[in-house]
Amino acid sequence: MDKKNALRAGALASGTTLMMLLMSSPAFAARDDGDDPGPGLSVIDTLGLYVAAPIVLFLVIAGLVMIGDKSRKQQKQG
Numbered sequence: 001m002d003k004k005n006a007l008r009a010g011a012l013a014s015g016t017t018l019m020m021l022l023m024s025s026p027a028f029a030a031r032d033d034g035d036d037p038g039p040g041l042s043v044i045d046t047l048g049l050y051v052a053a054p055i056v057l058f059l060v061i062a063g064l065v066m067i068g069d070k071s072r073k074q075q076k077q078g
Contacts, residue, residue, distance in 0.1 A: 041049070
């Protein structure tokens, strides 16, 4: 019974690996049809998009939560 399970597991693993290799082959292509990358981002653009924007969004959301919390506390006290 162990030999049968090992054979089944090997067949499943090899089949899965083969399918993954067949499905991922276009990922290794040098250029794809219609592939036309735009201009790259400058350092300022990159910092603004990936550093400043998330910080600003976090501060806005945190501010809205604090405003909502303060108004709820005032309603309970009054």
